[in-house]
Amino acid sequence: MRRSLLPSLLLLLCPVLPATAQQVLRQEGRAYAPASGRLLYRETHWLQGPPSARSRLVLYRCADGRPFARKWMTPQGSAQTPDFAFEDARSGYQEGLQGSAATRTVYVREDARAARVSRALAIPPDAVVDAGFDAAVLGHWDALQAGRSVAFQFLLPSRQRLVPLRLQRSGAVTWQGQPAEQLQMRLDAWFGFAVPAVTLVYARQSPRLLQFTGTGNVRDERGRYPQVRIEFPDAPTPASSADLLGARQQPLVAACAG
Numbered sequence: 001m002r003r004s005l006l007p008s009l010l011l012l013l014c015p016v017l018p019a020t021a022q023q024v025l026r027q028e029g030r031a032y033a034p035a036s037g038r039l040l041y042r043e044t045h046w047l048q049g050p051p052s053a054r055s056r057l058v059l060y061r062c063a064d065g066r067p068f069a070r071k072w073m074t075p076q077g078s079a080q081t082p083d084f085a086f087e088d089a090r091s092g093y094q095e096g097l098q099g100s101a102a103t104r105t106v107y108v109r110e111d112a113r114a115a116r117v118s119r120a121l122a123i124p125p126d127a128v129v130d131a132g133f134d135a136a137v138l139g140h141w142d143a144l145q146a147g148r149s150v151a152f153q154f155l156l157p158s159r160q161r162l163v164p165l166r167l168q169r170s171g172a173v174t175w176q177g178q179p180a181e182q183l184q185m186r187l188d189a190w191f192g193f194a195v196p197a198v199t200l201v202y203a204r205q206s207p208r209l210l211q212f213t214g215t216g217n218v219r220d221e222r223g224r225y226p227q228v229r230i231e232f233p234d235a236p237t238p239a240s241s242a243d244l245l246g247a248r249q250q251p252l253v254a255a256c257a258g
Helices: 132-139 141-145 241-249
Strands: 024-032 039-048 055-061 067-074 083-088 093-099 103-109 117-122 150-156 161-175 178-187 198-203 209-215 227-231 237-239
Touching: 024 241, 039 241, 055 241, 132 141, 132 150, 141 161, 141 178, 161 198, 178 209
Parallel strands: none
Antiparallel strands: 024 039, 024 227, 024 237, 039 055, 055 067, 067 083, 083 093, 093 103, 103 117, 150 161, 161 178, 178 198, 198 209, 209 227
């Protein structure tokens, strides 16, 4: 089965801190098919802790709101290189990164019947792991605004390797009535395969991700990674510890209707 080589950088994952220890924030996202505008799935994110050491939980939901996948992200090393764990209950697919800051293990399980395949991997200082991409963008915001490009090594769990990517500002835009900045990310070397460019839109004031357009990291029912446009129109809002606990424990469905 062919797999996309560039998982969605978005985001994101699951807090393991006690729900009462720090403020909990919640944010909603929606993933659309770029061509038709059809709603593919929803994302509900819970964030906990400061940006430099933030934990996240994401529930991926069917269009009707039922959750089918969950992702966890917990601090490890820098904000760019968190541990994470993703599971999709529709197929049993899993992927993640775990271990100490010096030596990490990346793993993949193709489906519920397959064995987990793991590989030890050294994570260099310029590495970016999953939703740690957002920390990389914000950490280099001034350089990007000045027109300088940013190079880094991005983890592809499906390939169990790091690949060089380059991010650069492409221009000012207006997104749903607010001033924003558009960024584009491309593969920074030739590996014998093509990777479609990813376009990101960030709010200009108090930068935060508004839109991601590119190859998603959630496979469809046929095991393919579709092109998606994921929108986050509203900033995170306070949530209760009960909401967070419920999200951690909510059962996942094995199929989405339709």
